Amino acid sequence: MSAATDAGGDPAADGGDPAEGEEPATVTDAVVGALQESDLRIVGATMLAMYLLFLVLTVASEGIGPRTVNALVSTWVRLTFLFAAYSTLALALNLHWGYTGLFNIGVAGFMAMGVYGMALLSTSPDAVSGMGLGLPLPIGVVGGMTLAAVVGLLAALPALRLRADYLAIVTLGLSEIIRLTLNSATLSSWTVSTFGFGTGGGSGLDLPDTPTDALFAAGGPLDMTFPLVQTSVVRRAAWVVVMAVFVLLVYWLLRRVGNSPFGRVLKAIREDELVAQSLGKDTRWFKIKVFMLGCALMGLGGILWQGSQGFVSPNSFRPIVTFYVFVAVIVGGSGSNTGSIVGSILFVGLLFEGPRTIGSILGNALELGGSPGTFPAAVAPLGSLDPMPLLAYAVGNISAFRFILLGVVLVLLMQHRPEGVLGHRTETAAAVDLHRSGSGGETDE
Amino acid sequence: MGVNESLQRGRAAVRGKPFLFLAGVAGLVLLADLLARLAGVEVPITAERSFGGSLSALRFGGLVWNGIVVGLIFGLAGIGLSMTYSILNFANFSHGDLVTTGAFTGWGAALLIAGWGGSSAGHLLSVRAGSGAGPNAIGASVVQSPLAILVGVIVAAVATVLVTVAADRIVYKPMRDRGGIPLLIASIGVALALRYSIQFVYGARNRGVTATEGVGVPFYGVSIDLHEITLVIVAVGLMLGTHFLLQRTKLGKAMRAMADNKDLALVTGIPTERVVTATWVLGGALAGVSGYLYVLERGTIEFNLGWFLLLFIFAAVILGGIGSIYGAIAGGLVIGLVHEVSLIWISSDFNAAAAFVIMILVLLYRPEGLFGGVTTA
Numbered sequence: 134m135s136a137a138t139d140a141g142g143d144p145a146a147d148g149g150d151p152a153e154g155e156e157p158a159t160v161t162d163a164v165v166g167a168l169q170e171s172d173l174r175i176v177g178a179t180m181l182a183m184y185l186l187f188l189v190l191t192v193a194s195e196g197i198g199p200r201t202v203n204a205l206v207s208t209w210v211r212l213t214f215l216f217a218a219y220s221t222l223a224l225a226l227n228l229h230w231g232y233t234g235l236f237n238i239g240v241a242g243f244m245a246m247g248v249y250g251m252a253l254l255s256t257s258p259d260a261v262s263g264m265g266l267g268l269p270l271p272i273g274v275v276g277g278m279t280l281a282a283v284v285g286l287l288a289a290l291p292a293l294r295l296r297a298d299y300l301a302i303v304t305l306g307l308s309e310i311i312r313l314t315l316n317s318a319t320l321s322s323w324t325v326s327t328f329g330f331g332t333g334g335g336s337g338l339d340l341p342d343t344p345t346d347a348l349f350a351a352g353g354p355l356d357m358t359f360p361l362v363q364t365s366v367v368r369r370a371a372w373v374v375v376m377a378v379f380v381l382l383v384y385w386l387l388r389r390v391g392n393s394p395f396g397r398v399l400k401a402i403r404e405d406e407l408v409a410q411s412l413g414k415d416t417r418w419f420k421i422k423v424f425m426l427g428c429a430l431m432g433l434g435g436i437l438w439q440g441s442q443g444f445v446s447p448n449s450f451r452p453i454v455t456f457y458v459f460v461a462v463i464v465g466g467s468g469s470n471t472g473s474i475v476g477s478i479l480f481v482g483l484l485f486e487g488p489r490t491i492g493s494i495l496g497n498a499l500e501l502g503g504s505p506g507t508f509p510a511a512v513a514p515l516g517s518l519d520p521m522p523l524l525a526y527a528v529g530n531i532s533a534f535r536f537i538l539l540g541v542v543l544v545l546l547m548q549h550r551p552e553g554v555l556g557h558r559t560e561t562a563a564a565v566d567l568h569r570s571g572s573g574g575e576t577d578e
Numbered sequence: 579m580g581v582n583e584s585l586q587r588g589r590a591a592v593r594g595k596p597f598l599f600l601a602g603v604a605g606l607v608l609l610a611d612l613l614a615r616l617a618g619v620e621v622p623i624t625a626e627r628s629f630g631g632s633l634s635a636l637r638f639g640g641l642v643w644n645g646i647v648v649g650l651i652f653g654l655a656g657i658g659l660s661m662t663y664s665i666l667n668f669a670n671f672s673h674g675d676l677v678t679t680g681a682f683t684g685w686g687a688a689l690l691i692a693g694w695g696g697s698s699a700g701h702l703l704s705v706r707a708g709s710g711a712g713p714n715a716i717g718a719s720v721v722q723s724p725l726a727i728l729v730g731v732i733v734a735a736v737a738t739v740l741v742t743v744a745a746d747r748i749v750y751k752p753m754r755d756r757g758g759i760p761l762l763i764a765s766i767g768v769a770l771a772l773r774y775s776i777q778f779v780y781g782a783r784n785r786g787v788t789a790t791e792g793v794g795v796p797f798y799g800v801s802i803d804l805h806e807i808t809l810v811i812v813a814v815g816l817m818l819g820t821h822f823l824l825q826r827t828k829l830g831k832a833m834r835a836m837a838d839n840k841d842l843a844l845v846t847g848i849p850t851e852r853v854v855t856a857t858w859v860l861g862g863a864l865a866g867v868s869g870y871l872y873v874l875e876r877g878t879i880e881f882n883l884g885w886f887l888l889l890f891i892f893a894a895v896i897l898g899g900i901g902s903i904y905g906a907i908a909g910g911l912v913i914g915l916v917h918e919v920s921l922i923w924i925s926s927d928f929n930a931a932a933a934f935v936i937m938i939l940v941l942l943y944r945p946e947g948l949f950g951g952v953t954t955a
Contacts, residue, residue, distance in 0.1 A: 236759060295945065298758050299896075302889075306937055313928065313930055313931045463763065506709075507708035509700025509701065509704045536777075537778070539767075539770050540769070541767065543763060544749050544764050544771070
């Protein structure tokens with residue numbers, strides 16, 4: 134947390150990669166260095182810090198009373214939900230960008246493919262909006278991930294030849310094409326008449342219940358009232374546990390991939406594609422495979438996140454979602470799996486949920502009264518030295534501030550700490566892991 | 579530009595040929611279909627689909643005209659994007675929000691002059707952020723207040739230039755020697771900050787701006803929109819001006835030299851920083867004016883307007899070849915025409931997607947642009 138805020142304005146952190154074994158130059162570096170001993174500890178500490186921050190914020194907004202516990206647990210569950218959602222996506226993006234150097238800014242589109250693929254297979258045929266085949270959920274999830282991977286393949290086959298900035302524009306264009314296509318009313322009715330399933334167009338698509346919901350159904354093992362917290366919160370928490378398991382699985386998978394000979398080639402491509410080619414590696418094929426894997430994981434992330442809310446519409450997949458995931462990866466430092474998770478936690482806590490909560494607390498605490506409807510109405514009283522309307526307006530429009538803050542953080546990070554809060558943690562492309570003996574198989578890909 | 583790269587490009591072109599061939603065939607079929615439709619010939623193929631059909635020349639002409647109007651906007655905004663892309667070597671994702679900046683500041687000034695005395699200055703300057711006098715009461719149109727519209731153009735240019743140069747000083751200048759990707763990411767940050775600052779000041783409401791009274795003029799049986807005529811005149815004028823600036827002045831020569839070969843330009847003694855600033859000034863001004871003109875044409879304004887245009891502008895720039903301003907203009911016209919004329923075949927759900935598909939195809943098969951990669955001006 135302190136690292137994130139320090140990093141922005143710290144000119145000493147500017148510049149190239151600090152050499153290995155160098156004395157920590159700044160307080161930030163020293164703190165980070167001490168924390169770096171254990172990845173698990175960093176993640177745990179960051180999460181704990183966020184929970185404590187929101188404990189304070191919740192108590193500040195709700196006061197202490199009988200409903201505080203429910204509000205607090207509900208906040209924590211929502212936080213953890215977003216931690217897990219962004220972590221999955223950030224890990225997948227890190228596989229593309231951090232490991233292989235593929236600048237994919239079409240994350241939202243691949244998420245959409247995952248969710249819609251899952252829904253078209255698993256939503257029941259008599260859903261209110263949209264129509265699916267009603268197949269079991271695991272088939273839907275695998276199908277959605279496969280669809281995302283196939284779309285990734287179609288994009289990757291030609292696009293991976295391109296320069297990084299062209300790839301960025303192509304993937305952004307692709308994600309917009311996907312969103313516009315899903316939004317289309319024409320396609321919605323056409324698919325129903327032709328294939329027997331429909332996207333629902335702009336009015337969205339009903340999704341199957343999450344598997345954990347069965348636990349709370351009438352007659353299920355958890356069909357009861359809970360002390361202090363509402364059932365809906367516990368229900369949500371149960372799903373969040375499932376998501377956390379998936380994050381661990383993805384993390385484990387990516388570690389395996391990263392440490393395998395396959396992963397070493399990926400890092401070599403990131404460092405210098407020509408060298409990797411000279412060593413006889415068909416880099417194009419590697420890039421296609423890793424692009425598909427990352428896209429499938431983005432599809433999974435989409436399913437876990439947008440796919441778990443009972444309903445989805447194309448509006449959930451605007452390009453801004455991609456930029457959120459990007460900020461999470463950049464905050465944590467691209468190239469590091471742990472960094473992606475830490476970055477997601479910091480992003481959700483400090484940049485995404487934090488400003489909104491603080492805004493509502495300020496709004497309540499200051500008793501600002503009605504916020505003026507427009508900026509001129511808010512500024513005009515400044516002439517008579519009355520800043521309150523402007524303040525009320527600012528608090529009322531805190532969501533705009535959240536985006537401005539996001540933009541400023543992005544710029545400051547790129548200027549002063551492009552390697553992210555955890556410092557330079559990009560894994561080396563060396564064949565032999567210097568910290569561990571006998572890691573990785575020796576079979577060639 | 580190593581041998582390897584050109585080899586790769588050559589190989590890519592060969593590999594791309596079957597697809598190019600297919601694309602060419604598809605284009606010919608569409609052209610034949612279009613001609614058949616215009617001639618009123620219909621050849622049924624299946625029960626639902628048929629080749630040809632009927633399409634009145636009037637509707638076709640209207641679509642082409644709309645395409646040209648929108649295309650000029652894409653092209654005008656694209657000039658700046660193309661120049662910064664080639665001179666500073668990064669894709670500026672905040673360019674769309676510069677377009678929005680010009681739209682709001684310019685229309686604030688135009689409404690202030692057009693509606694002077696009739697409504698509060700705050701209401702006018704904030705481009706009708708709250709409730710108050712409606713667009714027709716304010717009367718901002720070429721017919722009722724040509725001076726206000728003209729002043730708006732100038733204010734849009736000046737204000738956008740100020741924002742652009744400030745962004746360069748604060749954000750891009752300290753990272754001048756970084757690669758394209760860090761600058762690209764920083765420009766996404768600038769885009770977010772700028773867009774939501776605009777939302778904070780001007781509000782998120784999509785609202786009408788221009789007065790419509792007397793703007794449509796009958797002309798030999800068709801109605802001509804004077805705002806569109808204004809747009810075409812101003813846009814073409816600015817494009818010509820840019821052409822002369824680049825070809826006839828020393829500054830233009832320096833800019834072209836920078837775009838061509840930065841190191842050589844440095845060695846020759848060109849003050850690169852000054853040229854970079856001039857590039858931002860020119861690009862920002864054109865972006866701002868294009869946003870202002872876009873609102874003149876469509877009549878409504880919202881804070882997302884430029885962001886929605888950004889991909890089209892990118893498409894125009896890529897189509898014409900990055901670095902070429904003539905390419906950007908031609909690319910803008912092509913994308914504009916694709917966007918409008920494709921409505922003959924596909925529903926309006928997909929015409930934006932069609933423009934993006936064209937962009938992606940060009941990036942994949944002819945990344946140097948349709949006009950053969952002339953990178954100078």
